[in-house]
Amino acid sequence: MAWLTQEQMTAMGFACFGSNVLLSDKTSYYNCQNIRLGNNVRIDDFCVLSAGAGGIDIGNYIHIAVFSSLIGAGNITLADFCNISSRVSIYSSNDDYSGAAMTNPTLPESLTNVHHADVKIGSHVIIGAGSIILPDVILEEGAAIGALSLVKSHCQSFGIYAGVPAKKVGNRKRDLLDCLPLLHSFEQNTPTAARD
Secondary structure: OOEOOHHHHHHHOOOEEOOOEEEEOOOEEEOHHHEEEOOOEEEOOOOEEEEOOOOEEEOOOEEEOOOOEEEEOOOEEEOOOOEEOOOOEEEOEEOOOOOOOEOOOOOOHHHEOOEEOOEEEOOOOEEOOOOEEOOOOEEOOOOEEOOOOEEOOOEOOOEEEEOOOOEEEEEOOOHHHHHHHHHHHHHHHOOHHHHO
């Protein structure tokens, strides 16, 4: 996998990016001025990040796997320690499927009825392969979304959700939170150059 250099990322005009950011040069990035990246971010091949006016905010220690997409006019926020598996689609805009308006972005806005709303993905959330997250969804801290799920409503902290539409099927352990002091200790004892 080939990564963009710091010089390339700067030239692309990202709003900001931290240290140890690995962005595939085979991924498509649109409206980079509205994309903010924290530290220790990895975005793999063939993803699409298309930021609208609301922007895309990616925290620290985030992985976005191959063929995933973050698209829409609303804000999309990924809090720290999120894991987005392959072929996940996160939308902050959605066409009107009722037939009351026309659909697709080649048409004048006056003929469409696109719904735009923010999407908030909390810290430690994991989203399984092939899942779809629709506008106006909040995934609280630690929520886990099973593969091939359609998420169109709020998911509670450390709940496990799966299905079409996604429904709560269980509760996730919170043991992963015990790792945070170990991570902070590692960060304090590792020179920045070694982590980059």
